[in-house]
Amino acid sequence: RSVTTGSGATSATTGATSVIGTYSITLSAVMAAGSFSALSTYSGSVSCSNSGPGASAWGGTNTVLPGGAGTSFTLTPQTGDNITCTLTLTPPPQTIAGTVYNDANHNGALDAGESGTGISGLYVKLASDSGGTCQSPATAAAAVGAASGAYALPGVPAGDYCLILSGNNTLTDVSAALPAGWIGTQSASGVIHLTVIASGPPPPQNFGLFSGSKLSGVVFADTGAGAGVANNGVQDGAEPGIASVAVQASGGAVTAGGVTSSNGAYTLWIPATASGAFTIVPTAPSGYLATGGGAGTTGGSYTRPSVTFTPSSGQTYGGVNFGLVPANTFGPSGAQTAQAGTTLFYAHALVAGSAGTVTLSASSSDSPSAPAWNQVLYQDSNCNGVLDTGEPQVSGALTMSAGQKICLILKVLVPAGAVPGAQSSAAVSAAFSYSNASPTLAATLTASDVTTVASPAALALTKVVSDLTTGSSAATADNANPGDTLQYTLTVTNNGAQPVSALVINDATPAFTTFVSAACPATLPAGVTSCTVSAQPALGASGQVQWTFGGALGASASLAVTYQVKIGG
Numbered sequence: 001r002s003v004t005t006g007s008g009a010t011s012a013t014t015g016a017t018s019v020i021g022t023y024s025i026t027l028s029a030v031m032a033a034g035s036f037s038a039l040s041t042y043s044g045s046v047s048c049s050n051s052g053p054g055a056s057a058w059g060g061t062n063t064v065l066p067g068g069a070g071t072s073f074t075l076t077p078q079t080g081d082n083i084t085c086t087l088t089l090t091p092p093p094q095t096i097a098g099t100v101y102n103d104a105n106h107n108g109a110l111d112a113g114e115s116g117t118g119i120s121g122l123y124v125k126l127a128s129d130s131g132g133t134c135q136s137p138a139t140a141a142a143a144v145g146a147a148s149g150a151y152a153l154p155g156v157p158a159g160d161y162c163l164i165l166s167g168n169n170t171l172t173d174v175s176a177a178l179p180a181g182w183i184g185t186q187s188a189s190g191v192i193h194l195t196v197i198a199s200g201p202p203p204p205q206n207f208g209l210f211s212g213s214k215l216s217g218v219v220f221a222d223t224g225a226g227a228g229v230a231n232n233g234v235q236d237g238a239e240p241g242i243a244s245v246a247v248q249a250s251g252g253a254v255t256a257g258g259v260t261s262s263n264g265a266y267t268l269w270i271p272a273t274a275s276g277a278f279t280i281v282p283t284a285p286s287g288y289l290a291t292g293g294g295a296g297t298t299g300g301s302y303t304r305p306s307v308t309f310t311p312s313s314g315q316t317y318g319g320v321n322f323g324l325v326p327a328n329t330f331g332p333s334g335a336q337t338a339q340a341g342t343t344l345f346y347a348h349a350l351v352a353g354s355a356g357t358v359t360l361s362a363s364s365s366d367s368p369s370a371p372a373w374n375q376v377l378y379q380d381s382n383c384n385g386v387l388d389t390g391e392p393q394v395s396g397a398l399t400m401s402a403g404q405k406i407c408l409i410l411k412v413l414v415p416a417g418a419v420p421g422a423q424s425s426a427a428v429s430a431a432f433s434y435s436n437a438s439p440t441l442a443a444t445l446t447a448s449d450v451t452t453v454a455s456p457a458a459l460a461l462t463k464v465v466s467d468l469t470t471g472s473s474a475a476t477a478d479n480a481n482p483g484d485t486l487q488y489t490l491t492v493t494n495n496g497a498q499p500v501s502a503l504v505i506n507d508a509t510p511a512f513t514t515f516v517s518a519a520c521p522a523t524l525p526a527g528v529t530s531c532t533v534s535a536q537p538a539l540g541a542s543g544q545v546q547w548t549f550g551g552a553l554g555a556s557a558s559l560a561v562t563y564q565v566k567i568g569g
């Protein structure tokens with residue numbers, strides 16, 4: 001409020017104004033800075049009273065006091081007046097309107113083409129809101145058009161209100177009630193809390209309804225994460241949800257589907273046209289297994305991997321959860337070619353998708369069946385793919401947790417009498433039992449290792465020597481002197497049509513020489529993955545020199561190794 005006086009008078013926003021002499025005073029209303037509405041939207045009125053003696057006490061005429069409608073008033077006080085004026089601003093009433101609609105696509109928004117529910121006898125009531133509580137009795141009830149879904153509540157003053165969807169127009173009943181067989185989507189509780197202001201009517205206040213039932217739950221990784229219990233069908237500990245899993249409800253000719261969100265949650269909307277029993281089942285990601293789950297509040301039952309229940313329109317069901325675990329992985333399978341009387345090694349790794357126990361075993365099918373092949377399965381404790389000293393043979397069941405890896409090495413001994421073309425197919429099996437699963441849950445994975453005996457003629461070995469002291473060229477023989485250093489080069493060529501694996505080269509220091517050094521090829525041919533000098537004499541001694549290769553030497557490929565000796569004198 002502000003008061004404006006003539007020259008020589010005092011101006012103030014509140015309180016009293018002292019006037020010396022006779023001056024005109026204008027009393028007017030001004031909206032505070034930042035107000036949402038304009039002064040023109042308000043209805044104003046003024047009333048004044050004079051508690052002073054008035055001019056009539058001195059034979060004059062009393063001051064005329066303003067009154068009535070308006071937002072600005074002028075008066076001319078006289079000596080002795082004590083005038084009090086009250087300016088009242090009343091905000092205009094607004095109309096609240098909206099639609100109660102059939103939300104067929106259950107997205108919680110009034111879309112083009114969506115209209116009323118077709119139900120007669122629906123009302124939207126207006127009640128005061130005090131601290132979030134709807135006050136009884138309501139002040140008005142508007143009928144909802146059955147076809148259009150439209151309703152309107154005119155003449156609503158500024159303030160805080162509740163809009164209450166109901167099936168009656170009894171003002172003392174301020175509880176929300178949705179029509180039978182329907183579920184709320186927009187303003188799902190059936191109550192809207194809103195504030196009406198003077199600047200204009202509120203936006204449409206809509207209620208969305210879906211004819212049918214609603215079901216929700218979580219698809220989760222039942223791996224026992226964060227102190228949870230693995231494979232028990234209950235989301236506990238810190239077991240996470242699984243995103244992007246399709247979940248489908250099917251019954252008769254009706255289906256309803258949804259996809260899990262980032263936390264594994266999903267919602268299905270089953271239309272009222274559904275009848276009879278429905279089956280709810282998640283489409284497990286590739287390789288995943290169902291461990292267990294629960295029927296939640298449906299009153300139905302869970303039988304791995306699905307829930308079966310009979311929906312009832314207007315009901316909301318929850319807690320329909322499904323536990324899944326990643327499948328175990330085991331491999332790789334292998335195939336090698338070797339000479340009779342040699343030994344091969346196949347490396348494997350088992351990674352558990354969830355907790356359980358595993359029994360590992362190896363068996364073989366040999367062709368021909370004699371002479372007998374021999375296989376031994378070892379645990380590769382450090383997972384380096386090499387059978388190290390002290391690594392144990394596999395025996396008994398091993399306990400695993402989710403994500404744990406067990407490495408294995410299958411040692412295959414090719415019989416000395418095996419003929420070229422003989423073959424042994426070894427099956428390494430991992431029989432896994434999932435802990436805590438009810439009913440029991442098990443899975444067996446197998447890796448296959450195929451070993452074929454190659455023809456000895458497939459490999460050709462040449463050996464040449466050069467005198468490093470004199471610088472002579474490599475030849476099959478050399479005239480050397482005592483004290484000279486000789487270098488022997490052994491070259492292996494695969495003349496066969498198939499790769500040769502488990503390649504080992506053996507030699508020995510010649511008579512009257514002592515060992516200096518041995519070396520693998522500087523560059524390995526394609527298919528050969530490694531080379532180690534697996535046996536050699538001490539420096540200055542004599543004895544066997546051996547090179548062992550990983551991978552396979554391809555058809556027509558060759559490689560060369562070297563070692564040096566010194567001639568005694």
